[in-house]
Amino acid sequence: MTEESYIVHNVTKYYGKFKAIDSVSLELRQGKIIGLLGKNGAGKSTLMRCMLGFLNHSGEVYIDGNLIKRRDPKFFEKVAFIPDVSGLDDRLTVKQTIDYVKRINPKWNEVTANKLLEISNLPVNKKVSQLSKGMKTKLYLMITLSLDVNYLILDEPTLGLDIAFRKEFFNTILNEFYEGNKTIFISTHQVEEVEDILQEIVFIDKGKILLHEEVHTLKELFKIVSLPLEQSEKIMQYNPKVYTKNMGFMNAVLSSDIEIEGAIYGKANLADIFLAMVGGTNESV
Amino acid sequence: MNQCKTLLKKEWWINWKQLLLPVWVSLAFIGVCIIGLLIGLIKGKGITYFRMEGNFPPGFNNLFLFGSVQTLNIALGFLSIMVAIMLADNLINGGFKLKCEILHQSQPVSLTKILSSKYVFLILGSFIVYAVISFIGTLVITFTQMYFTSALFYFGFYAWLQSAVELFFTLIFVCSLFWFFACLFQRKSFFMGILTLIGIELAIKILNYTSALNIPSLLSYLSKFIKISSDPGFGKAMDLNVNTLISIVQANWKNILSNNTLLKLLYSAILTLGGSLFYKRRELI
Numbered sequence: 228m229t230e231e232s233y234i235v236h237n238v239t240k241y242y243g244k245f246k247a248i249d250s251v252s253l254e255l256r257q258g259k260i261i262g263l264l265g266k267n268g269a270g271k272s273t274l275m276r277c278m279l280g281f282l283n284h285s286g287e288v289y290i291d292g293n294l295i296k297r298r299d300p301k302f303f304e305k306v307a308f309i310p311d312v313s314g315l316d317d318r319l320t321v322k323q324t325i326d327y328v329k330r331i332n333p334k335w336n337e338v339t340a341n342k343l344l345e346i347s348n349l350p351v352n353k354k355v356s357q358l359s360k361g362m363k364t365k366l367y368l369m370i371t372l373s374l375d376v377n378y379l380i381l382d383e384p385t386l387g388l389d390i391a392f393r394k395e396f397f398n399t400i401l402n403e404f405y406e407g408n409k410t411i412f413i414s415t416h417q418v419e420e421v422e423d424i425l426q427e428i429v430f431i432d433k434g435k436i437l438l439h440e441e442v443h444t445l446k447e448l449f450k451i452v453s454l455p456l457e458q459s460e461k462i463m464q465y466n467p468k469v470y471t472k473n474m475g476f477m478n479a480v481l482s483s484d485i486e487i488e489g490a491i492y493g494k495a496n497l498a499d500i501f502l503a504m505v506g507g508t509n510e511s512v
Numbered sequence: 513m514n515q516c517k518t519l520l521k522k523e524w525w526i527n528w529k530q531l532l533l534p535v536w537v538s539l540a541f542i543g544v545c546i547i548g549l550l551i552g553l554i555k556g557k558g559i560t561y562f563r564m565e566g567n568f569p570p571g572f573n574n575l576f577l578f579g580s581v582q583t584l585n586i587a588l589g590f591l592s593i594m595v596a597i598m599l600a601d602n603l604i605n606g607g608f609k610l611k612c613e614i615l616h617q618s619q620p621v622s623l624t625k626i627l628s629s630k631y632v633f634l635i636l637g638s639f640i641v642y643a644v645i646s647f648i649g650t651l652v653i654t655f656t657q658m659y660f661t662s663a664l665f666y667f668g669f670y671a672w673l674q675s676a677v678e679l680f681f682t683l684i685f686v687c688s689l690f691w692f693f694a695c696l697f698q699r700k701s702f703f704m705g706i707l708t709l710i711g712i713e714l715a716i717k718i719l720n721y722t723s724a725l726n727i728p729s730l731l732s733y734l735s736k737f738i739k740i741s742s743d744p745g746f747g748k749a750m751d752l753n754v755n756t757l758i759s760i761v762q763a764n765w766k767n768i769l770s771n772n773t774l775l776k777l778l779y780s781a782i783l784t785l786g787g788s789l790f791y792k793r794r795e796l797i
Contacts, residue, residue, distance in 0.1 A: 276796065276797070279618070281614070281617070281795060281796035281797075282795045282796070282797070283795060298617065298623055298792070300619075300620045300621050300622040300623070301620060302620075303618055303619055303620040304620045307618070308614075308618045310614050314611060314612050314613075314614040314615045314618075315612055315615055316526070316607065316610065316612040316615055316616070317610055317612065318525070318526045318606075318610070319522070319525055319526065323522075323525050324615075327518060327521075327522050327525075328619065330514065330515075330517075330518040330521075331515050331518045331519070331522075331619045331620075331621055332619050332620060333620065334620070367615075
């Protein structure tokens, strides 16, 4: 066990009889940006909530070598979290929300906060309930990224935001938070938007971790193979879980060590690789 | 300490309208009284219309002052208790209903501090609002009656003071009872709490009937602790001499600060701690 890391050891979570998380073990090393990719209902949010001590579960979670007890307040001096639904308090105004977190959280960084507030253009005197979904997400991002914590856990952080702010978030705002010693664990549907910044990726399906790998290593393990439709049996002999047929060609993601005569090869992105491993359609990722 | 202040401030921002409900009701009542007074004046009945008429024994004015202030305090006390019951549910379950509890519990502040600030806000907030309004009402009634009937300030003031002290302990007990129910039931805690009490009472009655047991009634036991204002026992007075009445008022402290008061505090502590334990076991889904 590395001293400075976030470790999930053999965590299992049941909702009634349904096993939402199945013996998950994971190590998030410090200074990494790690993506969590899974279909809807794969257990992404549940895993994150177990990691934060919000749910009862079996197994252990350690942060920097210390066992996390459920709802341990000291833990949140190291970790900040943005949930997948807007978890802001609609009863407060924007100003009150910022003021509340600023006063209650000793990790608040006023300089970062002012910088982020300037970028985000938030109407400070409005009630949170009067904000659009995108504005709410901006506010949540603003208050969370203003905290000097070592670990940032983001569950679908840009849900409801327009493409311009999503780009700004991933390219600019996240950089404000990211320093060499900080760790970001991020689950998102828009994997194409984050894959350039991710260093590691975790695939989760039916509550189980399928893979935890460095992104560049993973991309080297797979490639897109294209062949004319009349030669499709050459692809099908490798039993690809997902394949597409378009413009007279069959495309599938296969292991990079497979060589097929006459095939055209292309680079697979994370969504392609995920689907190749799990099966299903692109829409569910 | 700073965190506790911030938590109290946050509760004020969220719940001030509900907390001040007795103020709004009182203002509405005063408005109706003023309109009534104006109508009386317009009809030419003059201010003496409100003077007590008839043959009353000397000293009755003091008795009447005590009674009218006590009536005001019973009405305001009842209103304050009802508001406090609603407030207890809002403080405990409001964040869960609005799915924003995650924001509050993702801060490095202990659940004990969160719960303590909610409890202090509930009890002290409700009591201060009650005490201020009832004191103003008492002053108005007392000075009006002093002007018209030459009653003594002492009786108005002590009627208020004794009611306020008695209500304070009753408020603690009732709030703790519904605090417990609010912690136990995330939805419709008031009705679920009442149903629970009725269920227990019915079970006792059935047991007593079927097994020839003699288990005392829970509801009549609880009703001993839900007194807003006690009768000092003026009916037993041999005369309405001021000194006799004062000694009766002073003797009433024994009823107000009795063993029942200690029991109220003891049960309140048990209910508050018990409820808090249930609250701490909740998951943040």
